[in-house]
Amino acid sequence: MLSFENVGLRYGVGPETLRDLTFQIAPRSFQFLTGPSGAGKTTLMRLIIMALKPTRGLINIFGRDAATLETDEIADARRRIGVVFQDFRLLDHLTVYENVALPLRVLGREEASYRSEVIELLKWVGLGERKHSLPTVLSGGEKQRASIARALISQPKLLLADEPTGNVDPTLARRILRLFVELHKSGTAVVIATHDLSLMDQYEAARRLVLADGRLHIFE
Structure with a gap:
């Protein structure tokens, strides 16, 4: 699904922020991405969604060399990746239902074709009774679950979550x-980026990708 081969990233003329990254994310796999603050977890995720280009090395995504993709092909690849942002990025003037449905509207689908999908997904994340609410009246945990639902509505092959439990209490973190x-x-x-060791300990079947000093260490 995705592979990095000797990938490095440098800003300007300074030292490499990330270096010699070589790893794979297999279909149907689960991994935690962790490391100290400033280690580059968010930067690595931005490389995965092609918001950044590496200084060197090869990134292969869905069977294609990311460096060879045209703009429309990058957009198509991104539609197969769901992203849950730490700051939610919900649109305050849209209801929860409208926020979650937005990726499908952007694709040009008619509401009649996706309404039941959105409602069922909202029920799945525990927001069935909040579908008509605006983000401004939601709790932090509800905003996080709405963000998760929006990332899932397009049925992505790969889901990236950046500190998805950073703004919620331990009980809700377990639920998420x-x-x-x-x-x-x-x-x-x-792929869940987190610094919460207690969260990772709750799912020991997951692989751990640890960023430290610009390098990636893998623990199966």
């Missing part, structure tokens, strides 16, 4: 992790 595990078991590859 269970959502990701269920998604993984249904066939989606999952």
Whole structure:
């Protein structure tokens, strides 16, 4: 699904921020991406979604060399990747239902073709009674679950989540992790960037990718 081969990233003329990254994310796999603050977890995720280009090395995504993709091909590849942002990035003037449905609207689908999908997904993340609410009245945990639903509505092959439990209490963090595990078991590859060791300890079947000093260490 995705592979990095000797990838390095340098900003300007300074030292490499990330160097010699070589790893694979297999279909239907689950991994935690961790490391100290400033280690480059978010930067690595931006490389995966092609928001950044590496200084050197090869990134292969869905069987294609990312460096060879045209603009429309990059957009198509991104549609197969769901992203849960740490700051939610919900649109305050849209309801929860409208926020979650937005990726499908952008694709040009008629509401009649996706309404039931959105409603069922909102029920799955525990927001069935909040579909008409605006983000401004939601709790942090509800915003996070709405962000997760929006990332999932397009049925991505790969889901990236950047500190998805950083703004919620431990009980809700466990619930959110269970959502990701269920998604993984249904066939989606999952990468969760987190510094929460207690969260990772709750799913020991996951592989751990540890960033430190610009390098990646893998623990199966």
